[in-house]
Amino acid sequence: MKIKLFLLLIIFFMLPQITEAQCAMCRAVVESEADGKTAEGINNGIVYLMAIPYILVGGLFYFVYKKMRG
Incomplete structure (x- = not known):
């Protein structure tokens, strides 16, 4: 693997x-695009896609930390 x-x-x-x-x-x-709405939508999509992995990894580290301490 x-x-x-x-x-x-x-x-x-x-x-x-x-x-x-x-x-x-x-x-x-x-x-x-001239109005900029497409650019705003793409930027929001990028932020959304970027945030989810960080939240998941942060949650994993939190649970590992709690498991190791307790």
Whole structure:
């Protein structure tokens, strides 16, 4: 399992055009809109997608901390 994950990370780092494909598409959509509502929606989506993993990892660390102390 660790070898598969390692190989996947190596592929992503060696082929950056794969990982950056969506950024160019989002940028084109945002630049084509004049009112800015699309850009605001994309920014809110990015914040939402970024916050969920941090909340989950924070909760995991909290429960591990409580388990180790008690």
